[in-house]
Amino acid sequence: MKxxxxxxxxxxxxxxxxxxxxxxGSHSMTMFPLRVVYQEVPYQGGPHVKxxxxxxxxxxxxxxxxxxxxxxxxxxxxxxxxxxxxxxPETMGLHLAFIWLSDRPVHTRQIQQRVAVLLTRMAExxxxxxxxxLAVDSMKEEGV
Numbered sequence: 001m002k003x004x005x006x007x008x009x010x011x012x013x014x015x016x017x018x019x020x021x022x023x024x025g026s027h028s029m030t031m032f033p034l035r036v037v038y039q040e041v042p043y044q045g046g047p048h049v050k051x052x053x054x055x056x057x058x059x060x061x062x063x064x065x066x067x068x069x070x071x072x073x074x075x076x077x078x079x080x081x082x083x084x085x086x087x088x089p090e091t092m093g094l095h096l097a098f099i100w101l102s103d104r105p106v107h108t109r110q111i112q113q114r115v116a117v118l119l120t121r122m123a124e125x126x127x128x129x130x131x132x133x134l135a136v137d138s139m140k141e142e143g144v
Contacts, residue, residue: 006078012052012095021052021095029121031114033102034073038122043093049084051077052097059103072108073098076115083116087123094126 012018026039055069077098088094098115 012050035099038096041093048088049094055100072111076112080116084119087126
């Protein structure tokens with residue numbers, strides 16, 4: 001698979017997965033002009049990370065502007081997704097949605113910086129896994 005590709009398999013398309021993402025149990029981070037909503041899910045084969053890009057008609061009335069914003073988001077995610085993919089464990093999947101918050105067009109460089117920071121923050125949160133305490137029985141067996 002291409003290192004910087006964004007194939008159809010990585011797109012979050014199923015309505016059931018999308019509704020599950022926006023229900024209870026999901027987390028979000030905001031860095032204007034973007035909000036990322038994400039949820040950890042059990043890995044079921046295919047890509048470990050699936051992404052949804054959303055630019056509301058309420059924000060941009062013209063389709064040309066919405067398409068440009070989505071193109072900027074796709075490009076930024078495609079270039080910076082490696083930091084997130086390295087942090088996702090083999091047994092876990094991740095669904096995320098990028099939601100555009102601004103009413104105005106934003107420069108591509110700024111979008112790429114914001115996406116990179118958001119993905120890095122997510123990777124850091126995923127890397128911090130809770131450590132299970134040692135069981136008292138196992139300590140007795142070891143003679144501690």
